[in-house]
Amino acid sequence: MNALNALTVAIEAAVRKRDEARRVLQDAQAAQQGARAQLDQIEGYARETEARWGVKADAAMKPEVLYHHYQFMGRLGHAVGIQAGVVDHHSQRVEAARQALLQAELRLASLRRLVDKRRQELERAEMRRDQKQTDERAALQYRSAGQEH
Template structure:
């Protein structure tokens, strides 16, 4: 019976690990969504800024202003590139968290299966013991009247 308790403890631990893995996946997905939202903001801002400057290029602009605009757009493009890297990193983190959850679920399922198999075995052993006792009692009852007749 103690081995059954050990399996129950193992299943409980595996459930907690699975729940923690599920939460880690949710957290990773949330971080990925936040990173994607920030990337969308940056690209939207870059497009909007470029659109505003594109409309002004028909007029005369000072070279210093154009230089600062190109410099700003270069920095914005660099920030977009960095944020693309962050999004890719978050994608990898989500994939790892998804794999960890899958492994935790598989472990939990296998432990549950072992526990159920062990419970079935114990129930069958108990049933056999009960049947043996019943058979022995029946045998004793059958043998007693014969002993008394002789």
């Protein structure tokens, strides 16, 4: 029974570790979604800005204004690139968290299988002891009955 108690403690620790891995995954997914939403917002703003300037393309613009527009659009493009990198980083974190959760779940499942196996072994040993005691009692009764005759 002492071995089962130790395994029960190990299972409890594995459950806590699995739950923590699940929480980390959920946090990573939430961060990834936030980063993705921010990327979508920057890209949308860049499209809107470009569309507004596209309407004015026929209008005569001062070179300084066009220069600033292109510079601004370049900065927006740079921001999109940076945010895409952030989204990629979060995707990697999500995948790492998924793998950690999978490993924690596998560890927990293997510990539970081990506990089940040990319980079955203990039950079989108990049944063998009970059977041995029953056989010994029957043999004693048989000998006692044989000596009375």
